[in-house]
Amino acid sequence: MENCRLIELTSHGDNRGSLIALEKEHDVPFDIKRVYYIYDTKRGVPRGFHAHENLEQLLICVSGSCKIKVDNGKEKEIYELNSPEKALYIGKMIWREMYDFSGSCVLMVIASEYYNPEEYIRDYDKYIELVNGGGI
Numbered sequence: 764m765e766n767c768r769l770i771e772l773t774s775h776g777d778n779r780g781s782l783i784a785l786e787k788e789h790d791v792p793f794d795i796k797r798v799y800y801i802y803d804t805k806r807g808v809p810r811g812f813h814a815h816e817n818l819e820q821l822l823i824c825v826s827g828s829c830k831i832k833v834d835n836g837k838e839k840e841i842y843e844l845n846s847p848e849k850a851l852y853i854g855k856m857i858w859r860e861m862y863d864f865s866g867s868c869v870l871m872v873i874a875s876e877y878y879n880p881e882e883y884i885r886d887y888d889k890y891i892e893l894v895n896g897g898g899i
C-alpha cells in the first residue's frame with residue numbers, strides 16, 4: 764500500500780545472539796523524536812483506531828507478535844509483525860488498528876513527532892472525510 768511498507772532490518776548476529784541497530788536516516792526514514800513501547804497487552808483487546816495528519820512511525824515487534832491493520836481510505840491491508848527483524852513503516856494519514864497480541868508481545872514504536880493528543884484523528888468517519896479531499 765502506498766505510504767506503508769515492511770522494512771527488513773539488518774541483524775548483526777554471532778554465537779552470542781543477535782543485535783539490531785536503528786539509526787536516523789540509515790534505517791529510519793525520518794527524524795526520530797519519540798520512542799514508546801506497548802507491552803503487557805491483553806489477549807483479544809485491540810488498540811489504535813486512529814490516524815495522524817503529520818506523524819510517521821516505524822513499528823517493530825521486538826518480542827512476540829501482533830497484527831496491524833492499515834487503511835488509507837481506499838484500501839486496507841493487514842501486516843503480521845512476528846520478528847524483531849521486521850519493521851512496518853506507517854506514513855501520514857493512515858488509519859491503524861493493532862490486535863492479536865501474543866503473550867509477552869512488546870511493540871516498539873519510533874515516531875517522527877512528539878506526543879500530541881490534539882492531533883489524533885479518532886473518528887473513522889472524519890478520517891474518511893479528510894482523506895477523501897476534505898481539507899488535506
Ligand code: TYD
Nearest residue numbers: 797799801809810811812813861877878879
Ligand atoms: P493510546 O493513544 O490510547 O494508545 P494506542 O495508540 O495504543 O491506542 O495511548 C495510551 C496512553 O498513553 C494514553 O493515556 C496517552 C499516553 N501516551 C503518551 O503519554 N505518550 C505517547 O507517546 C503515547 C503514544 C501515548
